[in-house]
Amino acid sequence: MGRNASSQQKQKLRKGLWSPDEDEKLLNYITKHGHGCWSAIPKLAGTLTRLCAFHKGPYKECGTKIIYMNCKVKEISILCLGLQRCGKSCRLRWINYLRPDLKRGTFTQEEEDLIIELHAVLGNKWSQIAAHLPGRTDNEIKNLWNSSLKKKLRQRGIDPTTHKPLSEENMSLTNTDERSPTGTYADNKCTATCSYKGTPVDMFLLDDNVPNPLSNISFPLSSHGFEVSSGFGYDNPIPSIPSVVHQDSSSESLGFPNVANTIWCDMRHDGSFFDSTPLPWLEEITTNEGDQVGIGTGTGIDMGIGIEAECIGQSLSLPIEMQNHRISLFDESKGLSMTQQLF
DNA sequence: AAGAGACTCAACCGCCAGACT
DNA sequence: TAGTCTGGCGGTTGAGTCTCT
Numbered sequence: 001m002g003r004n005a006s007s008q009q010k011q012k013l014r015k016g017l018w019s020p021d022e023d024e025k026l027l028n029y030i031t032k033h034g035h036g037c038w039s040a041i042p043k044l045a046g047t048l049t050r051l052c053a054f055h056k057g058p059y060k061e062c063g064t065k066i067i068y069m070n071c072k073v074k075e076i077s078i079l080c081l082g083l084q085r086c087g088k089s090c091r092l093r094w095i096n097y098l099r100p101d102l103k104r105g106t107f108t109q110e111e112e113d114l115i116i117e118l119h120a121v122l123g124n125k126w127s128q129i130a131a132h133l134p135g136r137t138d139n140e141i142k143n144l145w146n147s148s149l150k151k152k153l154r155q156r157g158i159d160p161t162t163h164k165p166l167s168e169e170n171m172s173l174t175n176t177d178e179r180s181p182t183g184t185y186a187d188n189k190c191t192a193t194c195s196y197k198g199t200p201v202d203m204f205l206l207d208d209n210v211p212n213p214l215s216n217i218s219f220p221l222s223s224h225g226f227e228v229s230s231g232f233g234y235d236n237p238i239p240s241i242p243s244v245v246h247q248d249s250s251s252e253s254l255g256f257p258n259v260a261n262t263i264w265c266d267m268r269h270d271g272s273f274f275d276s277t278p279l280p281w282l283e284e285i286t287t288n289e290g291d292q293v294g295i296g297t298g299t300g301i302d303m304g305i306g307i308e309a310e311c312i313g314q315s316l317s318l319p320i321e322m323q324n325h326r327i328s329l330f331d332e333s334k335g336l337s338m339t340q341q342l343f
Numbered sequence: 344a345a346g347a348g349a350c351t352c353a354a355c356c357g358c359c360a361g362a363c364t
Numbered sequence: 365t366a367g368t369c370t371g372g373c374g375g376t377t378g379a380g381t382c383t384c385t
Contacts, residue, residue, distance in 0.1 A: 017353070017379085039370065091371075092354065127373060142374075143352050 014084040018093055025083055026090055027098050035094060039087035096137045103135025107144055115141055116149060120163040 014022075029045035083090060107115075111133055118129045126138035126145075133141065150160040157166050 015355075037370080088356095088371080089354075095372095096353070124374065138373075139353075146375095147351060 013086050013089075015089075018085075018097075022083055022085065023093070023098060026093060030094060030098070035091070037087075038091045041087055041090045042083040042085050045083050045090070096139050101135055102137070107136075111136070112144070112149060112152075115145065116153065116163075119145065119149075119160075 018026075025045045026041070029041065033044070035041060085093075114132065115129060118132055122128050124142075126142045130136055130138040130141050145160075153160040153163075154166070158164070159166050
């Protein structure tokens with residue numbers, strides 16, 4: 001019996017594109033009442049009259065009518081049928097189209113760059129990626145990725161799945177890359193010592209035309225006391241890095257409640273720079289006093305940033321010593337030595 | 344101008360995990 | 365404990381639009 005009723009209901013459900021009328025019903029309902037239980041919304045949305053204005057007691061529904069109990073008005077029709085959609089469909093329509101906080105229009109270059117950065121770390125976790133782009137939906141980002149960004153990456157010679165240079169697939173590397181294809185940085189347990197563990201010289205010398213960028217890198221200190229350790233890539237020689245890390249104490253407002261300090265980076269994978277884009281791979285790392293945090297982009301272009309949390313907020317003047325494959329940072333005032341294996 | 348192919352994007356489908364009974 | 369329901373997610377589809385020839 002119940003099964004029959006259920007299948008009858010299913011037969012009534014509409015599919016396909018939403019009409020303006022349906023949109024209006026759903027929008028009006030959720031604006032007034034919130035979405036609550038999605039599965040109940042199709043019935044409730046669009047209902048003009050549900051309760052007799054004078055009736056405070058119980059009622060029951062019977063088809064498209066409401067039967068009031070112990071009321072002079074025994075029966076009242078639902079004047080407008082609810083949506084002939086399933087709750088799931090309503091939810092999707094609201095999230096992807098009707099939500100008032102949605103940002104319309106094409107993606108900006110900054111947004112595209114951020115999506116690529118995030119994809120390198122998170123893979124196809126579209127909802128997590130969308131969480132970093134206010135006003136954008138996972139569906140929208142997924143579509144952008146599949147229709148446009150994948151292609152752009154390939155044109156840049158980067159494998160959109162692994163975020164490694166396509167040419168690398170044909171090279172016989174002598175180093176040992178312990179990362180998974182999508183990057184181990186997503187496992188949120190990454191520390192300075194678990195970033196790229198291959199042999200950097202092998203990496204850099206794969207292409208004779210690319211000079212070892214380590215010999216050119218300079219490391220300016222940020223005014224906030226962070227130590228920026230390095231940024232480089234074997235296909236991406238960066239002669240110098242400006243002050244790439246800022247501290248933002250309002251990390252909670254950015255949705256990273258467990259991170260003591262939100263780090264912002266100015267550098268893209270391709271070596272150009274942009275501003276105010278949060279480093280997504282820090283989102284689940286808790287930094288404590290004295291912690292070191294090492295991060296990587298998860299792409300073929302590696303970047304290591306070391307933060308001595310103890311130094312946060314202090315003005316440091318640190319001589320930097322580069323010893324082949326390592327970069328060592330020293331805080332002379334504290335006698336603190338932070339030597340970071342970057343690769 | 345017309346047809347074919349490429350592209351975009353809204354929406355559906357199936358699966359999964361957690362809550363509830 | 366098992367079954368059911370629900371919401372959330374990623375993959376996929378297909379209608380509409382655009383671009384190219």
